[in-house]
Amino acid sequence: MRALVYHGPGQKSWDEVPNPVLIDDTDAIVKVDAATICGSDLHILKGDVPEVTDGRILGHEAVGTVTEVGSYGQCTGGGGWILGHLVDGTQAGYVRVPFADTSTYPAPAGVADEELLMLSDILPTAYEVGVLNGHVQPGDVVAVVGAGPIGLSAIMGADVAIEAVGVAATFELAAAQVRPCGHVANIGVHGQPATLHLEQVWHTDVTITTGLVDTYSTPTLLRLIGNQLDVGRFVTHHFAMNDFVGAYDTFVRAADTGALKVVVTS
Numbered sequence: 001m002r003a004l005v006y007h008g009p010g011q012k013s014w015d016e017v018p019n020p021v022l023i024d025d026t027d028a029i030v031k032v033d034a035a036t037i038c039g040s041d042l043h044i045l046k047g048d049v050p051e052v053t054d055g056r057i058l059g060h061e062a063v064g065t066v067t068e069v070g071s072y073g074q075c076t077g078g079g080g081w082i083l084g085h086l087v088d089g090t091q092a093g094y095v096r097v098p099f100a101d102t103s104t105y106p107a108p109a110g111v112a113d114e115e116l117l118m119l120s121d122i123l124p125t126a127y128e129v130g131v132l133n134g135h136v137q138p139g140d141v142v143a144v145v146g147a148g149p150i151g152l153s154a155i156m157g158a159d160v161a162i163e164a165v166g167v168a169a170t171f172e173l174a175a176a177q178v179r180p181c182g183h184v185a186n187i188g189v190h191g192q193p194a195t196l197h198l199e200q201v202w203h204t205d206v207t208i209t210t211g212l213v214d215t216y217s218t219p220t221l222l223r224l225i226g227n228q229l230d231v232g233r234f235v236t237h238h239f240a241m242n243d244f245v246g247a248y249d250t251f252v253r254a255a256d257t258g259a260l261k262v263v264v265t266s
């Protein structure tokens with residue numbers, strides 16, 4: 001099969017690689033029908049996520065068809081973000097999904113793959129790590145620093161500052177904007193230190209939260225998709241899978257191309 005492979009900071013290519021095979025009882029092999037590129041993938045390519053090693057297939061956002069499953073014993077290993085990070089990811093013809101019984105969701109009938117794709121990371125991340133961690137309440141004024149795909153997802157929900165970029169300047173801007181007793185909810189993936197100006201905020205009763213998505217909100221969001229949540233509008237560009245490098249080129253130049261989310265289909 002072919003896959004989008006990371007070869008160190010700034011280096012990636014569309015390579016011929018072996019198909020994945022079942023390793024653990026809790027694995028599933030999934031044929032990737034549609035995948036997308038995340039801001040996290042760009043952070044990896046910037047060298048912000050040093051655990052990602054040369055040869056890793058990138059990607060953690062996809063919709064696909066289960067083609068093989070392990071015998072599904074009790075899951076005892078670690079969870080969290082591993083696809084396209086610590087193990088090979090979804091920007092490929094096929095992907096091995098560890099802990100598949102808890103890390104995959106059945107696709108509801110009648111919802112397009114590209115809408116479901118928006119629930120593979122950006123919507124639950126924005127909702128859980130932005131809106132819920134930020135304790136956004138009706139009537140609140142919310143400042144979203146970085147209105148990319150995740151920042152815009154958080155708005156669908158605005159005395160809360162949501163950081164959705166992942167660089168020092170935007171975190172410091174979010175912390176400077178929040179009112180006394182407000183919340184700063186950090187969503188961004190940070191590869192460098194950021195300064196918390198405690199000398200300016202120590203007396204202001206501000207709460208700062210940060211985290212990685214758990215996807216506990218995914219069942220709720222799946223029920224809302226198609227009626228209250230119009231998530232298809234995040235999709236700005238479409239590519240065939242053999243033009244994954246072109247999809248990256250469009251996504252990384254978002255300021256020029258207007259890209260929010262690119263959908264890559266097999």
Ligand SMILES: [Zn+2]
Pocket residue numbers: 037038039040060061121122
């Ligand atoms: Zn992502």
